[in-house]
Amino acid sequence: MKLEDMELFVVVAELGSFTKAGDYCDIPKSTVSRRVKELEDSLKVRLLNRTTRALHLTQQGEVFYQRAKTILEDISRIQNEVADEQATASGRITVYAPSLLFHVFARWMTEFRKKFPNISLELLSRDDNAPLGDDKRFDLLIQAGQLQDSSFIAKKLGDIPGGYFASPSYLAEAGTPSKPEDLTEHNILFRELVHGEEPEWHFYDDQGEHVVRLEPSIITDSPQGLLALTCHGGGIARLSKVHAKPLVDEGKLVSLFDDRYQLAIPLYALYPSRRYMPERVRLLLQYLESELPKAVAQLVR
Structure with a gap:
């Protein structure tokens, strides 16, 4: 049994795919499959159940995977201790x-x-x-x-800390919300992290969790676009403080709810x-x- 084949088997087990393991190790899928088969032959046990859709560890495969991880971690630790990591x-x-x-x-x-x-x-x-x-x-x-x-x-x-913000011009025209439920009466600028996700914001206070379901005026996946729309009076947005704080300091944005509802993304x-x-x-x-x-x-x- 070769140490390299043990390492390759661990990668296959963690990625669940000969193709992904081959891509990660920069070797052909056929080579990955052959080397895992040779490892099984040397151990005289079946380590993986193969179907057209997925790979699954057998009971013996799970035992071998856990022991192999321990062995490889010990070897890696020894190598790190004796190597000049920064120089290489x-x-x-x-x-x-x-x-x-x-x-x-x-x-x-x-x-x-x-x-x-x-x-x-x-x-x-x-x-x-x-x-x-x-x-x-x-x-x-x-x-x-x-x-x-x-x-x-x-x-x-x-x-990443965040909060809820709007421009002074928008608030002068539309009013300032005093509680999360007021947001349903405002233009909402919603950043979509996953296409088709439910537009809602979650708020937490001493009373527990409040979910406000939104009907956004504008949906975008761009943080820069969201920031620009907010600064130009498009509505209320949830922004990172990294982006928003300099603009609050300049008077171009206003933090809402007296900073009661802070985010930690x-x-x-x-x-x-x-x-x-x-x-x-x-x-x-x-x-x-x-x-x-x-x-x-x-x-x-």
Whole structure:
């Protein structure tokens, strides 16, 4: 039994697909299938049940998967302890993320590059939570809001604070809502994270949860578009404070409800598998975990 085949089997088990495992490891699907079959032959057990639609671990496969993960993690830990991680960190990292993150974290990304000059970053904007196509290759996927069911591994990076805002000109014309239920009488600018999602906002106070179902005047998937529409008197919007606070300070936006209903939008990093994570990706993920909450706090204070 080869260690490389054990590692490949763990990737297949975590991604649930020969095709996805092949794409992630940059080898043909046929090679993945052959090597898993050779591993089964060497162990003389069936590790996977294969159908035309999916792969499932057998009982023996589940036992082998758990033990293999432990073994591989121990080997990885030993390698990390004896390697000079920073000196060998190099290559390109492809990151899909909300454009907000690039706005928030531009200076810190520059600092990361100074710290690891042999690492290059490919930063691709993605402002919705629709499933990423199978043709999209990435190292990290940064996603805001509640997670959909996914085969990816998720790690929370922090929270993005938000609230409810409108322009002074809109409020002068339409009046200022004093409670969430008043929103049904206003023009609502709704940002859609997933196409076709129910337009509603959830509010929490001492009385519990209030759900306000909306009939938006405008729906958009663009955070920049939402911000521009709000500033130009289009209506009331739910915005991140990173975007809104500078405009509140300039008098171009007004925070509603006396800041009673604050949001904490979770931000997650997703990646295909715990195994085969390049050192450069691990370093960036570690950096985001450490620095992103500080960056957000500095921008909204």
